[in-house]
């Protein structure tokens with residue numbers, strides 16, 4: 387039996403990816419199973435989904451804690467979520483990232499594959515720059531590097547069961563199959579601890595009261611980071627004014643500085659900046 391764990395963010399299609407994988411495996415004559423982990427349901431929040439594939443009916447119903455394959459739909463999660471937990475040495479780690487897989491070697495003694503699924507998704511008009519829908523490009527890559535399902539079955543599953551834009555999603559899967567790159571890496575130190583929270587969570591006295599964004603670091607939600615070009619910046623402070631999470635501050639000279647632990651990557655600052663001095667860049 388092959389056990390697969392998907393890590394993504396709400397809105398990227400991790401749950402749909404696990405379902406499409408199960409449909410594809412069924413088309414290939416295998417016995418699949420897929421189900422999500424229900425956590426926080428909101429766009430941008432970390433999401434987990436599971437799949438099992440076997441030549442015989444799958445009886446086990448627990449979540450996947452010792453996967454053979456881990457699929458990461460958002461490379462920004464690598465620093466914040468222990469995605470490799472339980473992944474066996476020599477297992478497959480497939481990451482949506484523009485980086486070479488060798489650059490991800492520090493994640494552990496795994497077979498590491500990388501595919502720039504965000505670029506593929508945007509090429510096919512799937513999602514937006516702030517939230518590309520990368521699941522089908524990643525599934526195509528999965529077919530190639532895992533050998534667990536065929537590309538034909540993945541494409542057929544997408545054409546039958548993808549919730550929208552079946553033609554574009556099937557094309558994205560084919561591109562993911564073509565573009566994915568794999569590296570073999572040796573034993574390496576484990577992933578370090580998650581980024582420290584610089585501000586402790588403080589519960590309000592009134593449990594129904596909403597909390598200030600000052601007590602809610604939202605960096606975990608982020609898939610894109612604002613990058614400020616100070617050469618174009620006029621120090622107008624619009625980005626500070628419009629940021630819903632108070633994630634912009636100013637240095638002594640009045641230049642804007644990002645408070646990364648509070649930035650959720652919504653892109654409002656980039657949209658509001660008059661001289662277009664802010665670009666939203668994918669987290670590598």
Ligand code: SF4
Pocket residue numbers: 612628629630631632633634644648649650651652653654655656
């Ligand atoms: S992307 Fe910009 S507006 Fe949105 S939270 Fe981050 S700094 Fe604030």
Ligand code: SF4
Pocket residue numbers: 614618619620621622623624625626642658659660661662663664
């Ligand atoms: S909105 Fe743009 S120009 Fe104004 S301070 Fe922010 S980055 Fe600079």
